[in-house]
Amino acid sequence: MTVATEIACSVDIEHAGSFAYARCGCGWRGPGRRAVDRARRDAGEHGQALAA
Numbered sequence: 001m002t003v004a005t006e007i008a009c010s011v012d013i014e015h016a017g018s019f020a021y022a023r024c025g026c027g028w029r030g031p032g033r034r035a036v037d038r039a040r041r042d043a044g045e046h047g048q049a050l051a052a
Contacts, residue, residue, distance in 0.1 A: 009050050011043040022046060 011024045013036060022030035022043035030042035 009047065011046055013039050013043065026050075 009024055009026045011022050011028075014021045014023045015036075016032070018034060019032035020034075020036045020039035021032055022039045024043075024046060028046055030039060030046065033039040033042065
């Protein structure tokens with residue numbers, strides 16, 4: 001899943017073992033989550049914060 005914002009920021013979900021991380025091209029990285037859905041939510045929140 002990639003979330004693009006107007007600031008040319010894109011967020012991908014990265015899997016590492018039992019954890020999923022939201023990772024952005026701007027250097028931001030969310031915390032490790034066992035639930036992929038929660039990592040996706042972190043990515044969406046990051047995109048919203050940039051757009052605000």
